[in-house]
Amino acid sequence: MPHVEPLREGDPAAVGPYRLVGRLGAGSQGVVYLGQARNGVPVAVKVLREGRTGDDRLAEQIAAARRVEPLGVAQVLDASFAGRPYIVSEYVDGPPLQRAGRHAGAELQRLANATATALAAIHQAGVVHRDFKPANVLLGPGGPRVVDFGLAGDDHTPSAGGVAGTPAYMAPEQLAGQAAGGAADVFSWAGTVVFAATGKPPFGDGALPEVINRILHEEPELGDLPQPLRAIVQGCLAKDPALRPAMRQVVLQLLGGEQPLPAAKAGRSPVRRGVRRALIAGVSGVMVLALSGAIVWLTSDPRRDAGPVVTTVTPASASSSSPKPTKTRVRHPRATGTPSPGDLTTPSLGSSTTPSPSASSTRDVGTIRVLYVRAQGVRTAQTRDCQVGDTVVSGLVEGTRWPVRFRYAWIVDGQVARHGTAYITEARTRAVVPPPAITLPGRHTVTLRVTSPVTARESIAVEVCPVGTE
Structure with a gap:
């Protein structure tokens, strides 16, 4: 059972029709009480801090939270905006994950499945949690329940005054002061799963500036996560x-219906390209770790790809199998997540690997090769020979030694569509940033070329169906 403190002096005895019997916790948004409905059913009542009366955005957030399907969440049951606003949700009789010890085996898998499903339901309703962490996962009799998702967007809006949230589980873009969407919850979910398995967050704990620096620039520690x-x-x-x-x-990956690609990790390069950004962390509170006067500068890396670059490949560097196009129309792929390696692949047109002369003069970097290049689009029984609509190509590079930085380029129909720099670490494979989606109907040749410190390439043919094909 969660720890319940007695009511303090100044605490209300009741709000609306709900009698308050104790304190469950307090945070930057308000105080959470254990309450009782008129029929005696226990509920969790969050009484918000003053200043929220008449807040139209609050009403919109609560309405969205009440639309969340009851899949692994503590449902929002009631709310009032008259006088001191409050929100009523299901009471979960169980401890938070942060006090529950390490999980393993089937227990860990059930926890991962339940929390991922809960966040998917939250996102489906148009809500972003933005403060997902072990403290917001309660282990009730019926399984894990995700709590405190109704108002996360308000108190976690980036501001010049600080960083709101729990930094050990926050995504890099949140720490950089950028608006955070569902992808931030995905990052936080992964950190929470690591905590459940190992007893510590993936980027460790300790001094807050050090934790933030590790999140922004270093690789996670996953322990013995299976x-x-x-x-x-x-x-x-x-x-x-x-x-x-x-x-x-x-959720699909956890159920085995979609296979994840190896993580596209950022090594020690900055999180986002752009000009310098100052990250000032100094917000205090129970749900926010204090940091006064610490400034973390995020500096752009000129080696990072700044977007699609279209230049002509010289005959010496272009693949002999690449036809000269008249025009290729490309577009940035939408952030639809990691494609399944088994989906809609096209036979390889060949690969080669040769050492770079300059590499031998520095150190042995081992063998680097393009493991595969794959196309993902839509195919039906009538379109088995071509992809319908936008086609996204993905590629995976493998190395025998690490850490090694390598440069790569995507060549679409003889033109460089994207280039960048990536790192091979102890995982020994790296999924590179894909080229813009291919939208022009017809046959295209797509090549992933490693240009440094050794050279390697892999090509595939991609056939996009004529416009109007279904």
Whole structure:
């Protein structure tokens, strides 16, 4: 049973029709009480801090929270905006995950499945949690329940005054002061699963500036987290939110219906490209770790890809199998998560690997090769020979030594569509940032070329169906 404190002096004895019998906790948004409905059923009553009366956004948030399907969440039952606003939700008779000890085996798998399903239901209703962490997972008699999701967006809006939330589980974009969407919840979910399995967050604890720096620049520590859960969690901890799967895709991966690609990790390069951004953390409160006067600068890395670059490939570097196009129309792929490696692949047109002369003069980097290049689109029984609509191509690079930084380029129909830099770490594989989606009907040749410190390439043919094909 959760720890219940006696009411304090100044606490109300009742709000609306609910009698308050004790305190469950307090945070930046208000105080949570154990209450009783008129029929004696226990409920959790969050009395919000003053200043929220007449807040139209509050009413919208509560309405959205009440639309969340009852899948692993503590349902919002009632709310009032008259006078001191309050929210009533299901009472979960169980301890928070942060005090429950380590999980393993089937118990860990059930926890991961239940919390991922809950977050997927929350996202489906148009709500983003933004403060998902072990303290917000209660282990009730009927299984894990996710709580405190109705108002997270209000108190966690980025501001110049600080960082709101629990930094050890926050996504890099949240720490950078950027608006956080569902991808931030995916990152936090993965961190919470690591805590459940190992007893500590993936980027450790300790001094807050150190934790933030590790989240922004270093690789997570996953301990003995088993496969296949380990691969799923790695993908969800990608530094770039665009490389994380959507929560509904995570659910499918957990059920074995979709296989995750190895995580596209950011190494020690900054989280987001752009000009310098100052991250000032100094917000205090029970739900917010204090940091006064610490400034973390996020500096752009000129080696990172700044978007699609279209240049002509010289005959010496272009693949002999790549036809010269008249025009290729490309578009950025939507952040739809990690594609399934088994979906809609096209036979390889060949690969080669040769050492770079400059690499031998520095150190042995081992063998680097393109493990695969795959296309993902839509096919039906009538369109087995072509992809319908936008087609996204993914690629995986493998190395025998680490850590190694490598440069790569995507070549679509003889033109460089994207280039960038990535790192091979102890996982020994790296999913690179894909090229823009291919939308122009017809046959296309797509090549993933490693250009440094060794050279390697892999090509596939992609056939996009004519417009109007269904």
